[in-house]
Amino acid sequence: MNALVICSGGMDSIALAHKIAAERALTRPVSFDYGQRHKKELDSTRACAARFGVPQDVKDVIDISAVRRLLTGSALTDSGSVPKEHHAEDLMRIAVVPNRNAIMLAIAFGIAAAEQAESVAAAVHGDDRFIYPDYHPDFVEAFATTPRHAFGEMPKIALYTPFIRRVKADIVREGARLGVPCAETWSCSQGGDHHCGRCGTCLEWREAFLLADVEDPTPYEKPDYWVEACREHQEKQPSRGSELAIAGPMK
Template identity: 40%
Template sequence: MTTKSKPSETPEKAVVIYSGGMDSFTVLHKARLQGYELYALSFNYGQRHSKELEYAARVCEELNIPHKVVDITAINELVGGSALTSDDIAVPEGHYEEDNMKATVVPNRNMILLSLATGYALSLGAGKVFYGAHSGDHTIYPDCRPEFVDAVNEVTKICDWQPVTIEAPYLYSSKIEILTDGLAMGLDYGKTWTCYNGRDKACGKCGSCAERLEAFEHNKSVDPLEYEEAEPA
């Protein structure tokens, strides 16, 4: 007598907002290891570091993950005034804890991106949207705070007949802890772009670079990304 084998369960679909930076790179792999059928979503919102989108595309191609890059540059007619999107505003140098880093805020960016990602998830029949907010962002970026994620979650659960959950697995983790987790997964961070300046090499001076280098130092690891040489004193 033969027994019928049980059909394998279909993986749950999930959308990952994937910038190409080290945080979303780690989130992408974490969700992948959890067995989700992933759909990566990147946004061109006019960021001067759009080079990160090239890194995102390469990783998704390597992992055979469906990847969409959506051009939303038109929003800059409404939400200007950020060093990340305006050539008239210099990218500030220093750590995220410094007040001048508020110049890198793109007003309401994550609300916009999460809204679009939720719509995409609904069209796919996906129940979750992942994004890489972390504790180091809380001071400078209001739309990375736990209360923001909680509030958005309440909305995405009722914005359609199918509820969608916003997942921010590193919401209470520092960049150092994110890197610790990623290194434990064996991830190659040479496949990520973090610098706010989209030049050939990372500047090593902007807040994003400073926090990244700090994370590698605390993890006693060498950052595989190439950096511009320091100017002679």
């Protein structure tokens, strides 16, 4: 079964693209410019497409940035600061872009129908379901029924979400198994020359690499901030203990 993948350029979606290319047939990555401050992630998607010889150029990035002025209230699109705290769900929720996945899925299904792809793949995963409503299995299960009603007699298109009940550490292990060039992905919520090492997304991926027992090859602007963040997390939640040992900075 072939598939197009909704690909941001982050570790999770790039790992998914590699998984599809290895297990079925990757038709193309579909990327979106929604006015995100970390637009640099789109370069990672183009590099991934080039590795597999599938279409993805500047003109293939779908520009929905015009809706940015309406999808307000997210740190990823507004001028406010991006959360810089480890596992602070109340703070991380300000990075939610309203209905983003539903918008992207609807467009991706239209492209899949036009190109006669058999499935649309999305890298929604278990770690973010508590923060992002459109990462929850209930949302995915509900949206998967949409093509049955939207396309009438056209061939049915499946929604493929193999990471839905897995966590970031699982994705890191899968990426390592598939040979994903992790250093060429972009998951940071900022848009600098290197991953900042301070935003919630950077901290979550550093944790994921540690839990997966896989070396993190990502260059960070603040590589030592990881130790400080782990210590603060332990101090704020002493009754729960910590999932992590403070192992020192990873360069």
